[in-house]
Amino acid sequence: xxxxxxxxxxxxxxxxxxxxxxxxxxxxxxxxxxxxxxxxxxxxxxxxxxxxxxxxxxxxxxxxxxxxxxxxxxxxxxxxxxxxxxxxxxxxxxxxxxxxxxxxxxxxxxxxxxxxxxxxxxxxxx
Amino acid sequence: xxxxxxxxxxxxxxxxxxxxxxxxxxxxxxxxxxxxxxxxxxxxxxxxxxxxxxxxxxxxxxxxxxxxxxxxxxxxxxxxxxxxxxxxxxxxxxxxxxxxxxxxxxxxxxxxxxxxxxxxxxxxxx
DNA sequence: GACTTGTTGCAAAAAATTCGCATTTACTGT
DNA sequence: ACAGTAAATGCGAATTTTTTGCAACAAGTC
Numbered sequence: 001x002x003x004x005x006x007x008x009x010x011x012x013x014x015x016x017x018x019x020x021x022x023x024x025x026x027x028x029x030x031x032x033x034x035x036x037x038x039x040x041x042x043x044x045x046x047x048x049x050x051x052x053x054x055x056x057x058x059x060x061x062x063x064x065x066x067x068x069x070x071x072x073x074x075x076x077x078x079x080x081x082x083x084x085x086x087x088x089x090x091x092x093x094x095x096x097x098x099x100x101x102x103x104x105x106x107x108x109x110x111x112x113x114x115x116x117x118x119x120x121x122x123x124x125x126x
Numbered sequence: 127x128x129x130x131x132x133x134x135x136x137x138x139x140x141x142x143x144x145x146x147x148x149x150x151x152x153x154x155x156x157x158x159x160x161x162x163x164x165x166x167x168x169x170x171x172x173x174x175x176x177x178x179x180x181x182x183x184x185x186x187x188x189x190x191x192x193x194x195x196x197x198x199x200x201x202x203x204x205x206x207x208x209x210x211x212x213x214x215x216x217x218x219x220x221x222x223x224x225x226x227x228x229x230x231x232x233x234x235x236x237x238x239x240x241x242x243x244x245x246x247x248x249x250x251x252x
Numbered sequence: 253g254a255c256t257t258g259t260t261g262c263a264a265a266a267a268a269t270t271c272g273c274a275t276t277t278a279c280t281g282t
Numbered sequence: 283a284c285a286g287t288a289a290a291t292g293c294g295a296a297t298t299t300t301t302t303g304c305a306a307c308a309a310g311t312c
Contacts (some may be wrong), residue, residue, distance in 0.1 A: 011258060011309050043261045048300060050259095052312080055193070058213055058244070064197060067181070067218060070299080071197065084234045087184055099229050100241070105221050105249040108210045113203040117231060117261085118184070118238040125235055137278050137289065158268080169292045174269060176290090195300085196268080253312105260307070267300065276291070282284080 004077070008057040019050050020059075020075070028092065029063050029072030030097070049126050061114060076112060084117040088124035130203070133182040140144070141168050145176050146185075154218065155189050155198030187240060192216065201240060210243040214250035 001020050005012045018039045023030060032051060036044045051073055054060040060073045066089040084093045100113050127146050133137045144165045149156060158177060162170045177199055180186040185197045193216040210219045226239050 013259065013309070014261070025281080030137075033298095044132055044299095045301075046260055052301095053259095061192065062190040082144055084231050084236070086234075087237070093231075093234060095231050095234075097231070099225050099228075102225075103225050103243070105210050105219075105223070105243060108212075108219060108221075108243070108245055109251055110210070110243050110245040111213070111248075112244040114240075114242045114244075115180075115226070116240045117226075117229070117234070117236050118187075118240075119231075119236040121235075122233065123231040124163075139278070139290065156264075170268095171293080173289055178270095179290095244294070258307105258309080261305095261306105264302085266298105266301070268297100268301100270294085270297070271295085273294105274292095274309105276289105278287105278289080280285105280287080282286100 023075045029074040082115045086121040149201045155200040208241045212247040
């Protein structure tokens, strides 16, 4: 986990490792508040500053979740960036398929992507 | 444009049409502030309330833009939801290809999606 | 171990979003 | 067209979220 930091030229502090670990084990996007709530002894402003750095280095990405307030963060490295959101019950369902493989765009080198599907889950479709 | 509102069971007010038109002509995601700046005589709180309703009815979606602050809104109806973001210069490039056609997920009925590609544009790759 | 620079904590400031309430407006059925 | 009804708006204030300044602290380097 600390390789992410050192490779990006960031100092490897306890606080940063905590944030990374929480994002990693959560396996879903979290808000700054949620991250702060999980680590007992870290200032909220520090969480924001850490997230800023991680965004800058493309270690995390920001996202929003339909029908949920606020901004969420998740690890770029996690292959859990793909989910389907039920527009009725608002539950997230992680999907493992990825239809984006080897997508090419002219005049652009693709290094990553984010995909969200909207629709209705089995329960709500009734 | 007003069909979107009446079909969703929303009253068709001047303010709502203004917001929809701005989102439609902008052809890119806008923040609440940006929308407010474009319509001279509408309260900012009203912009937020309108956006809430439009989200609720799935007429707009929320999104974030890497390296930009805040929450952005864009029309679901617009087929401009797909863009590539350069991680170096942070420019958006709209893409017209859609690799998601007819994607199916088990136990889920897909009605829409959002796709963002990350990478480097021609200029920055050098 | 001392040095240098980047990081953190805290409290305060700024920005973004929501809320309460009086007034106005859009739709419905005459 | 007209009155009635429920919903939408404007305004300011309250709340929530995010950023900032600065002194103390900790990580990486020699």
